[in-house]
Amino acid sequence: MKYKEIFELKSIGLNNSQIGRRLGISRNTVRKYLGMSPEEFEAWLHSLETREKKLDPHKDRILHWLKEYPDTSSAQILDWLEEKLGVTNVSEGTVRNYVNELREIYHIPKTANYRVYTAVEEFRRVCNAKWTLERQYS
Secondary structure (H helix, E strand, C coil): HHHHHHHHHHHCCHHHHHHHHCCCCCCHHHHHHCCCCHHHHHHHHHHHCCCCCCCCCHHHHHHHHHHHHCCHHHHHHHHHHHHHCCCCCCCCHHHHHHHHHHHHHHHCCCCCCCCCCCCCCHHHHHHHHHHHHHHCCC
C-alpha cells in the first residue's frame, strides 16, 4: 500500500513532491497520508469501501445498460442518465469511475465494435464529376 511506501521514502529524506512523483500521486495526497496515523488510514480506507456513492440509486439501471450494450462508453451512460433519469449532479469523471467499477465487479468487458468502411461507387462518381467540372471552369 502506498501509505507504507510514503513513510519509507520520507525516512530516506525525499520531500513530498519527490515522493508523489515516484509513486504517481499528488504531493497533497502525500501530505495527507503523512498526517494520518495507521489507525486513521485504516478507518479512511474502510470508509471508502462502505460509503454510498452518488450513482448508487441508479446502479440497477446502469447495470442494465452495460449488460444490454457492453460497448457503451461512460459518456453515453452520462447522457442517458441526464436525458432519461434527469440526473444532473454528477461529473463525467464520477460516471467513468463508477462504470469502470461496475464493469470490474460484474465482469462486463467493454467490447469494441469496429466499422468496416468501403467506398460507395455513386459517391465516388459524384465527387469525380464535381472535380472535373471545377477543373474545367478554373
